[in-house]
Amino acid sequence: MNSRPACDIEALADDAWLLRLGDRIDPELNAAVHAMAARLRALEPPWLRDVVPAFASLAVFFDADEDPARVHAKLLALLDDEPGASHAQATAAAGDVEIPVLYGGEYGPDLESSAAELGLSPQALIERHAAGDYTVAMIGFAPGFPYLSGLDPALALPRLATPRASVAAGSVAIGGAQTGIYPRESPGGWRVIGRTPWMLFDPRREPPARLHPGDRVRFVAIDADEFARLTDAQDAAS
Amino acid sequence: MRNLHVLSAGLQTTVQDRGRSGWRHLGVAHAGALDADAARLANRLVGNPLDAAVLELTLRGPTLRLDAPSRIALTGATASARFEGERVPSGRPVDLPAGTLEIGSLRGGARAWLAIDGGIDVATVLGSRSTDLRGGFGGWQGRALRAGDVLPLGVGLRLDTDTPHAPAWWIDPAHDSHEPIRYRPSAHPAATALARRGWNVSASSNRQGLRLQGLALASPGGDGVSEPVAPGTIQLPADGCPIVLLADAQTVGGYTKLGHVIAADLPRLAQCVPGQPLHFAPVDGATAYRLACAARTRIARIGVMIDARLAAV
Numbered sequence: 001m002n003s004r005p006a007c008d009i010e011a012l013a014d015d016a017w018l019l020r021l022g023d024r025i026d027p028e029l030n031a032a033v034h035a036m037a038a039r040l041r042a043l044e045p046p047w048l049r050d051v052v053p054a055f056a057s058l059a060v061f062f063d064a065d066e067d068p069a070r071v072h073a074k075l076l077a078l079l080d081d082e083p084g085a086s087h088a089q090a091t092a093a094a095g096d097v098e099i100p101v102l103y104g105g106e107y108g109p110d111l112e113s114s115a116a117e118l119g120l121s122p123q124a125l126i127e128r129h130a131a132g133d134y135t136v137a138m139i140g141f142a143p144g145f146p147y148l149s150g151l152d153p154a155l156a157l158p159r160l161a162t163p164r165a166s167v168a169a170g171s172v173a174i175g176g177a178q179t180g181i182y183p184r185e186s187p188g189g190w191r192v193i194g195r196t197p198w199m200l201f202d203p204r205r206e207p208p209a210r211l212h213p214g215d216r217v218r219f220v221a222i223d224a225d226e227f228a229r230l231t232d233a234q235d236a237a238s
Numbered sequence: 239m240r241n242l243h244v245l246s247a248g249l250q251t252t253v254q255d256r257g258r259s260g261w262r263h264l265g266v267a268h269a270g271a272l273d274a275d276a277a278r279l280a281n282r283l284v285g286n287p288l289d290a291a292v293l294e295l296t297l298r299g300p301t302l303r304l305d306a307p308s309r310i311a312l313t314g315a316t317a318s319a320r321f322e323g324e325r326v327p328s329g330r331p332v333d334l335p336a337g338t339l340e341i342g343s344l345r346g347g348a349r350a351w352l353a354i355d356g357g358i359d360v361a362t363v364l365g366s367r368s369t370d371l372r373g374g375f376g377g378w379q380g381r382a383l384r385a386g387d388v389l390p391l392g393v394g395l396r397l398d399t400d401t402p403h404a405p406a407w408w409i410d411p412a413h414d415s416h417e418p419i420r421y422r423p424s425a426h427p428a429a430t431a432l433a434r435r436g437w438n439v440s441a442s443s444n445r446q447g448l449r450l451q452g453l454a455l456a457s458p459g460g461d462g463v464s465e466p467v468a469p470g471t472i473q474l475p476a477d478g479c480p481i482v483l484l485a486d487a488q489t490v491g492g493y494t495k496l497g498h499v500i501a502a503d504l505p506r507l508a509q510c511v512p513g514q515p516l517h518f519a520p521v522d523g524a525t526a527y528r529l530a531c532a533a534r535t536r537i538a539r540i541g542v543m544i545d546a547r548l549a550a551v
Binding site for chain 2: 010011012013016018020025037051052054055056058064065067068069139140141142143144145147184201203204207208209212213
């Protein structure tokens with residue numbers, strides 16, 4: 001790790017540069033994105049307003065009063081300086097989060113059909129989903145919605161032909177080769193296999209999101225009693 | 239304490255300030271007044287801090303009851319506003335006693351901003367009072383106003399007036415609506431073709447995006463790998479009809495990018511009405527920066543003029 005990964009830089013807006021490291025969904029590329037994001041955040045240049053990592057690219061938003069050409073030059077200088085340690089920095093910055101999930105039943109309306117489509121028993125689908133080591137590849141679609149990479153390829157499922165008009169908040173779902181969690185009730189086309197009692201995004205909380213880009217995530221299967229207990233505990237805390 | 243009573247809400251009236259920055263990595267949109275300069279000038283006219291919350295009005299404004307004397311200012315598209323039947327002019331500070339302010343329809347644009355002395359005193363959420371309509375937070379209960387809402391106003395000028403009063407001067411920071419919208423094209427082959435066709439603003443446009451109708455561009459179809467997007471990003475979905483993202487747009491997207499509308503021209507997009515013809519012209523980065531600086535200077539100059547006029551009263 002003694003040089004920065006090759007990347008294209010293009011203008012995303014008059015106050016943002018887009019750094020593109022690749023054009024595919026790949027764990028190593030995504031790790032490099034998070035490493036670069038962690039490094040920029042740690043350096044904290046005064047013109048920096050936000051670093052937005054995605055699968056294979058990241059956006060660097062800067063003070064709109066700055067000359068974009070000068071920020072571009074400073075950005076290149078920052079990325080070329082202080083090589084190394086960037087992956088370690090990203091690893092240190094990322095959190096480890098265990099997310100409790102009640103799989104199946106009314107909270108996982110697509111569990112049985114999904115398992116049948118994959119040629120698995122519902123229990124086997126739960127076990128394999130909960131056995132995965134996931135990474136928050138990016139957050140998007142809605143505030144706090146984590147796109148999790150690391151899904152067992154044998155569990156990949158196409159999205160529903162007709163998206164649901166309403167998916168409950170906390171729904172844990174599979175969409176293509178990824179898994180994710182709906183932070184808020186919204187329309188959605190992913191296969192819902194369970195639900196977490198956790199509120200993933202609350203704008204009145206500090207920090208507002210439970211999960212951050214680059215975090216490592218594991219799912220822990222819980223039963224209905226535990227779901228109710230955790231829901232009550234959370235309501236009492238908020 | 240003064241309150242603002244919403245008697246009728248208008249088409250889409252929201253509480254906005256300069257918006258949220260620094261939270262896009264968590265999927266939080268920018269929100270904020272679609273023309274931040276116009277909102278800022280409205281605040282300046284009533285003596286507010288420039289980041290005080292104002293109301294953004296869309297096509298048809300609300301009817302509001304003020305329960306105490308207040309100073310108001312309207313900027314943006316011209317409103318046919320009346321206070322207890324008497325015409326209320328735009329672009330200047332207007333002192334009003336308690337009573338009913340009917341904004342009515344907007345002319346010559348899609349949006350106007352209404353500032354009231356003291357500002358709309360809603361809670362700050364993630365550093366802003368702006369309404370995040372998709373996220374359902376910020377502003378007034380995370381949604382557009384409805385009849386029956388009662389919004390608190392901050393401590394303002396404590397006016398004591400029993401007749402409406404407006405000065406004879408006004409500001410007119412109107413944009414030239416006939417010039418093409420300038421954009422920085424991306425490297426995509428279809429990026430320059432955008433400027434060679436005429437477009438119309440679709441009626442399905444909203445604060446998330448301005449949808450364009452016209453002869454469809456060749457689109458690669460389907461989604462690519464999602465990347466960050468920003469207000470101003472020009473997306474090309476599978477149907478070949480571009481979408482220009484606005485302040486409420488989501489933070490990542492998989493559509494092909496044709497480039498972005500430059501900062502100096504973003505406020506003009508706020509005024510696009512359904513059916514309006516629209517043209518685009520490509521510019522380079524240096525031009526975009528020069529135009530952004532020129533726009534800032536122009537707004538600063540209007541601000542200085544406002545302060546001079548207010549001081550002369």
